Amino acid sequence: MRERLAQREPDPRHAPKELIAAELAAARDRSLAYTDLEDDLLVRQHSPLMSPLVWDLAHVGNYEELWVLREAGGITPLRPEIDDIYDAFKHPRKNRPALPLLGPAEARRYISGVRGRVLDVLDAVDLEDPDPLRAGGFVFGLVVQHEHQHDETMLATLQLSREPGLIRDGELPPGRVPSAVGAGAPSREVFVPSGPFTMGTDTLPWAYDNERPAHLVNLPGYWLDRWPVSNGDYAAFVADGGYGDRRWWRPEGWEWVSAKGIHAPLFWTRNGDGWWRDRFGRMEPVPSDEPVQHVSWYEADAYARWAGKRLPTEAEWEKACGGRTFPWGDAEPRADQANLGHRAARPAPVGAYPAGAGPYGAEQLIGDVWEWTSSWFQPYPGFRSFPYAEYSEVFFGETYRVLRGGSWATHPTAARTTFRNWDYPIRRQIFAGFRCARGAR
């Protein structure tokens, strides 16, 4: 099938299919790279918060089978007997190691068999078909993004494993350290004036149901941090006794840090006067100029209160992006605009991406770290569940907080200014940090 695509006469009408095939291949290369490990590392559960990696691997194939082959392609189920095992709703992560999972070799065979048929469906599909699953290749976008989201989850699992030497690292641009206060230094906050903006999207073909529909939101003016909060900033909160001072915490957050004895971000260890961190099995000093990551919503919320600020709402976060697909416009991210797609295994220093700034001057909104917002994960007015309620709808309410912007581990296909992620306010294994906001006074 890939050969057939390659041999085709160049025809611009076929470009989307070639693009989709390339995106499918890129996601699969990534999943296979993250699971190119000893079987023992794949079947072991590294944390009760996470699945064994071999579960994620077969699950992405099973998801493709359900959505592309059965729903969009009308193909008879290949392995209906394993559907239950790979249904994320039936088995919480902590229980997955006890399931009769496919072994690593069998999982690789299964997902590659599914993929071959997926490419046949792609070859035959009419992207102009008004069926919402097929129109614009939505179902392929669904599985590509899904696979990349699992790839990011696999990275979180590998980080939790603390096994050294498994993860590729790389170079990132240098930061512009904001401590250089003085003439010419950028201010640490940007101002977003009052007025309406369009939140969400009706037009991005691969956007999820929870990003729709586009709707007008009117906000008063506010200040937003130009950059995410850095490790250095956060260490000052720790040094000031922030974790031991009840004033800064929501009651539930205070209860949680007290009960768990939490006194620093996950993976930080005190070393003499400073902090070290475990990053994919390597111990290293915590770099003060990188955005802080592995903090929960409760920690982000407490820091903001200590700093005399608050977390932005997700509307405030999105408005700072100026109503574009990316803060800089609608063009795909360049390497000098955002740290996405695992170029390196860490966030870039604060100030590394002036070329990625939004229209009001906020930087690093996309990539580096997911940013906690103050908002609960709720539907937009006029929300309609598609293609299934378990994608978004069952999570709406006052249980999950919204995160925005994607991290260094997020692939560009799953990063855009309208993309909404959500998690429990106690979660710290995700690559999440935050920035602060405050009202105009």
Ligand SMILES: [Fe+2]
């Ligand atoms: Fe999934």
